[in-house]
Amino acid sequence: MSLSDLVAGAFAADGPLARAQPHFRPRAEQTAMAQAVAEAIEDHAPLVVEAGTGVGKTFAYLVPALLSGERVVVSTATKALQDQLYGRDLPLLLRALALPLCTALLKGRASYLCHQRLQQARYNPVLAPAQAQELARIELWAQGTQSGDLAELPGLDERSPLLGLVTSTRDNCLGQDCPRFADCHVYQARRTALAADVLVINHHLFFADQAVRESGVAQLLPNSGVVVFDEAHQLAETASQFLGAQLGTGQLHDLAQDLLVSGLRHARGLADWQGLGALLRQATRELHLLVADSAAGVVPGRVAWVGAAPDGVDATAWDGAMARAVGVLRGILAGLDGVTALAPDLAHLHERTVDLLARLARFSAPGSADGVRWLDWTGQLRLSEVPLALAPALRTLWQGPPAEAGAWDEPVAPLAGCKRTWVFTSATLGDDAQLSWFTEACGMDGARTLRLDSPFDYARQAALYVPPQLPAATDPAHSEQLAHWVADAATRLGGRTLVLTTSLRALQVMAGVLQQRLAVGGGIEVLVQGQAPKRQIMECFRAPADAVGHVLVGSASFWEGFDVPGQALQLLVIDKLPFPSPGDPLVQARGRRLKQQGRSPFRDDALPAAALALKQGAGRLIRSESDTGVLVVADQRLLRMGYGKRLLRALPAMRRLRSQEEFDAALAAFTRTSTTGCPCP
Structure with missing residues (x-):
């Protein structure tokens, strides 16, 4: 029996979905989408579907994907939809279809508690009393959690500055050198993901994998036969963050804070860690004040950056402030050079400093002719440069490398392995039949497209x-x-x-x-x-x-x-x-x-x-x-x-x-x- 026949049976009025859900009613739009996904999987063809509210697109792509026998990766734009897919939709469908498949949920590092960072947070000398109380609540929860997913902690404010102290980033993660690596929640989640038949991730994680090819994560996608992007209208914006370059003053501030904690803990007296951290915070503050005092910094938001400095910012003063930040980082690097062997924390601080120096050098040089650069001032300064045309790089990902690759194609490597079906869906992908707003921006030339209106009256x-x-x-x-x-x-x-x-x-x-x-x-x-x-x-x-x-x-x-x-x-x-x-x-x-x-x-x-x-x-x-x-x-x-x-x-x-x-x-x-x-x- 073909996949299309299996899908038709699943959505029939007397099929397994109807038996599992008392209120299930066949919808022509949902069935049409499910059949289109089934045909795309059978033909290994890319498919773009705009499905209006009420079509039931989640079941429409999950049912054929699950019945295909392929390994499936579903990527969403939000953690909320991730949790809904993993906790509600997938279990319901697997029971209804009687499929013994293993599922896994994988989020980015910032979603998981880091045992090492949690321990270090207690040594933070600038922890406020309210933060200390919140930290104690996290420590208590940490003793019982299995997943380490902070979304499970009731009443946790997603805006809390404490989250940055108890989670890791690619910059500060110690990897296999971490003394708590054996019980690391991030790597436990990744190991589980490697064994899953159905993996639920998010767009940021997908493109982070493509951009940096971290150990472990790089193995998640090559063996998948079906990749579905839900909420695909956000795909281009997410991709741009990983195909370009960013530098936030928050990264400099975090380095100063971690330098103080790790330096005093592992190498006290071997360098002036407090002084170096203070110099870095001062250099960061100087950049802030320079933008705030300029005409461009009056209204927070994106500031154009076409010349040597962001618009409205004095170029000479900007160059000086950037040069001083570079000088401070070089001083930190000199302090770390002789102590990296004392602790993995110090070795990784050295690597972070080298990386930040490279980013500062990039933004001190003229921008790329093929990209656009700006400064974002919303709480912290963020320097950004992204390719103006994303389609070539994304086309490389979907179809393989072109005959000649440009500079902006290089960060993304095509996924090798078996033939793969790409499915892109959202309620809003274009205002024409070809969905060209999405397909042109995302390099989906020649993809099958389908528009389905909402069944609501x-x-x-x-x-x-x-x-x-x-x-x-x-x-x-x-x-x-x-x-x-x-x-x-x-x-x-x-x-x-x-x-x-x-x-x-x-x-x-x-x-x-x-x-x-x-x-x-x-x-x-x-x-x-x-x-x-x-x-x-x-x-x-x-x-x-x-x-x-x-x-x-x-x-x-x-x-x-x-x-x-x-x-x-x-x-x-x-x-x-x-x-x-x-x-x-x-x-x-x-x-x-x-x-x-x-x-x-x-x-x-x-x-x-x-x-x-x-x-x-x-x-x-x-x-x-x-x-x-x-x-x-x-x-x-x-x-x-x-x-x-x-x-x-x-x-x-x-x-x-x-x-x-x-x-x-x-x-x-x-x-x-x-x-x-x-x-x-």
Whole structure:
């Protein structure tokens, strides 16, 4: 029996999935995707699938992959989806299909507790009392955990600075020289992964493997017959981080901190470890102050870097600050030269210092003509340089090396071994039939493509409203007046409102107004991105609203991967059309390149990117067949500009509300008990 026949039987009305799940119903879209994946596996052909919300793409790619008999690697963009696949979806399917396959979950180093780093953290002389208490809680948990996955530790704030002290990085990991190597959680997870039939990883780990080819991880992928990338729309952005080069001042700060701890512990008196660490922190602080005092550093974010220094930063002062940082690192290297044999920690500090010196040298030299360079100032300084065109390097990975490889092709080596099937899927991969936004950027020339619309009845379940009475989206008063309008709507609705902003500035303005208008005691709590851990905010918003309703104001991290089925969300507000920032250095560089090719930066880059982002954000509203809600796009350009038609086509076919009165009637219908669960009016 062919794989296609096995898949058809699995999704049949009387098949194993239906027997295992009482609420399972065959969906034409899901079956079509599963058959396309089966055919791709049989033909060893690459496949790109855009599957709308509700298609059930997870089962659609897992069922044929599991039934194929091949070793399977599934890569996701988020840890949350990793945990869902490994903890819920895979066990359910393996039971339903009666397949005795071994599964494994593998995350990056930063997800696992490091015994050696945990022990060193106790010697940290600058540990605050609150951090010491949190460290004690981690130490207690460490005694009982089997996996070492910090996601299992209840109440741990993912923003805690302590996480960097108890986890390892490629820079500070001691590898086999570590005295705790035998019980290392990272390497235990990797050994388990090597023996698995089905391995769940994430995009960062996949590309880190390709870029550095670490021992152990390099063996995970060559023997896999099927590789599936879920949430594939993030693939190009993730790949760029590993195909280019980065240097963060946080790395310099971490080196100074580890130098102090390890130097005093293993080589006290053999060098002035405190003085060297202080000099490195001073050099790091000088770079910070130089950017902060410049015109470019007034607003945190990406700063273009075309010449010898980031835009707005004095080139002479920048060169001097970089040279002083190099000098300090050379002094540290001299101090470590004679003590590396005393402890593995010191030997690895020496290697880290050499690596950081190489990175500083790269960013002290002119940038590559084939790349784009910028400085990112968001809490710490991060210097970045990435290839402008990712497609050649990624094409090398999917198809093998071209006849002539350019400089940007070199970091990625093709995967050797048996024939492999690559499957790429997401709810948003393009706004044309060829899904060219994704395929062109990721070097997927000639791949099979399939677009499947959502099976949800959006015309019945949802409505779209563009308020005509608000200021233009470019008006400085837009965010504040929109916040007052949202406060009125959320009050009538009793919360149940998600506000997605296109900038952090808009988030701050709207959050301030909403928190003032919906003050404590009003029965509505305003949740704001950044004011609490993301996981805590999401759980609070999803909780049943008995006495308290919720309004959530979020920016980039809430536009995707946030699932709120049911009545907890019935009003979704997008403040502006999500065009890429024209001042972003990467956007500017792509625009220049498109112009050189005779193409339009707006039509061929900004517009499709906005269409996909709008579709991604709008996808938060309807998550099941019974959900109802209203999508508000508070930007009149959607209806008044010619390009608005293309953006409207990217959205599901919702009914249009054409006046404030119709919008008010929709909210009133949601608040009537008799209409609970009924279609959107």
